[in-house]
Amino acid sequence: MAARPSTAGIALRVVVPEVMDDPELDPVEHERALRALARVNRLSGTAGRIWREILRAARDDAPIRVMEVACGGGDVAVALAARARSSGLPLSLTATDRSERAVRSGRKRAERAGVAPDFVVGEAPDGLPQGPWDLVYASLFLHHLAEAEAQHFLTVLGRIARRVVVDDLRRTSMGLALATVAGHVLTRSPVVRVDGPRSVRAAFAPEEVEAMARRAGLRSVRVRRSWPQRWTLTADGSGP
Secondary structure, eight states: OOOOOOSSBOSSOOOOOOGGGOTTSOHHHHHHHHHHHHHHHHHHTHHHHHHHHHHHHOOTTSOEEEEEESOTTSHHHHHHHHHHHHHTOOEEEEEEESOHHHHHHHHHHHHHHTOOOEEEEOOTTTTSOOOOEEEEEEESOGGGSOHHHHHHHHHHHHHHEEEEEEEEEOOBHHHHHHHHHHHHHSOOOHHHHHHHHHHHHHOOOHHHHHHHHHHTTOEEEEEEEETTTEEEEEEEOSOO
């Protein structure tokens, strides 16, 4: 009988460039991959986790200013905008990505949903709109970065935002198995089938990201496990 995948961590990060990051990637395959990631995010409850943090950060009846970094196809931003509309929360939401194709995809998704986040092209972290922001969040992005880059990224977020939320994968054999299975069950995208396992191997462990966040000057740092094989970092920044 084969051994069951373990929830224990994989010891070392292995960072390999992901197919999605290739500027020469075929536009049709890029769009297929973005749709697949939207399904993964929906099943993982990403928007719900971010929404709860937005509610905690909201103050009185003033519009809450939120930015998503590396928004991909915009599925999380659109889901949040729809929740804000349904709940009556005054939300000013900007979603950024370095890919013009991804930003265009996000705008189309928002138009179909009847919501209007502001999608803009921006390179993280130094090319991001400076806000000020009540909350800045990033999902499935940190693992793309080298450790020094990741710490710089967290430092920048802490400088421009009052509240910081980062959601990413856990580097475990269970996470690796889930990424492999999801890539074959949820999509036919060859990009996702390659990039999913690569993303898990490149992910930071919760204790690694917690240490980076503290070195980056974030305050009230908390990293908790999230379903199915993710972690979520929440922290206070120094933004207004």
